[in-house]
Amino acid sequence: MTSPTTLCFSYTKRTLNFRFEAGTSRGVLKTREVYWIKALDSANRDIVGWGEAAPLVKLSPDHREDFEEILKKTLVSLNEVTFELEEKAILNQLEDLVPFDLPSIRFGLETALLDLACGGKKRLFSNRFFDAQEGIPINGLIWMGDRDFMLEQIDQKLSEGFDCIKMKIGAIDFEQEIALLQYIRSRFTKDQIVLRVDANGAFSPKDALKKLGRLAELDIQSIEQPIRAGQFQEMKALCEATPLPIALDEELIGVAEKKTLLDTVRPQHIILKPTLLGGILETREWVKLAEERSIGWWMTSALESNIGLNAISQLASALATKIPQGLGTGKLYHNNLASPLEIESGKIFYKTEKSWGEPV
Structure with a gap:
């Protein structure tokens, strides 16, 4: 079992550009905004975990105009939280900390923390x-x-x-x-x-x-x-x-x-x-x-x-x-x-x- 630790969270925003106009019955997509979530232990900054929060336009429960502000506030609040970097503990804790109506943020944090727990190699668990x-x-x-x-x-x-x-x-x-x-x-x-x-x-x-x-x-x-x-x-x-x-x-x-x-x-x-x-x-x-x-x-x-x-x-x-x-x-x-x-x-x-x- 790992020792509980506090972590530092931040994010990077990128606008992805489609190679073509991606048509769906809900309209045509030309760009896609994603937010890459970074998690690290301040005591060991060489190991970084990365996740992605990417609400889908007109479909995700957390697709909203103030999404970036909500993401920012969520990450700031988690900087004060102690985490046990073990798979079951991570998933259960984030279920309690991140509301159900913010699904992409919860998924991005799950991925970032599991990546960090496994050494920052983009591996999340045995597969x-x-x-x-x-x-x-x-x-x-x-x-x-x-x-x-x-x-x-x-x-x-x-x-x-x-x-x-x-x-x-x-x-x-x-x-x-x-x-x-x-x-x-x-x-x-x-x-x-x-x-x-x-x-x-x-x-x-x-x-x-x-x-x-x-x-x-x-x-x-x-x-x-x-x-x-x-x-x-x-x-x-x-x-x-x-x-x-x-x-x-x-x-x-x-x-x-x-x-x-x-x-x-x-x-x-x-x-x-x-x-x-x-x-x-x-x-x-x-x-x-x-x-x-x-x-x-x-x-x-x-x-x-x-x-x-x-x-x-x-x-x-x-x-x-x-x-x-x-x-x-x-x-x-x-x-x-x-x-x-x-x-x-x-x-x-x-x-x-x-x-x-x-x-x-």
């Missing part, structure tokens, strides 16, 4: 992704845009060796989206290429079931969030009648009564974004409850920089995931932090021979 450089299968993400842009992305992902493709839908004409999915299916069977779609709540409850039927004809593995979050009875009815598996995503954000949601809606899958759900402890609880109910799950990033992506990858690995995760966002930005994270043949790897950039 084969870091320890054995074991690759994690991921889906190739197809962003919304016009038909030609989406078709170009599809061809690129297929040529790069992805065997799981996830396409965001809901921005262009539905028939055009069906045609793009048919293009993939005309070349590859469901045993060769797994197809996922993400509607980000774009369908209405009235027409959702009909559209799910069209998608099911193309052997789609799952659809994320077909209707907008908060329509529990409509979503429950959809999950009962759906011809293809439904995965809840935005539906989980800000939910404290996890059992009630899962038992009411009974989805086939859930999608876990630690930045939006409140971090490592909350994500582990979602996984436990899902597995107890035979509900599938996988993890995805919420467009974090490589610091956050590394943490989520290690968490997915530690939870012994076997199916493709949504962890292919590291190349989205012109000015992402240099890191050992690399994608090869549809998997993300931690290449120990490569170095991290300095978060400044």
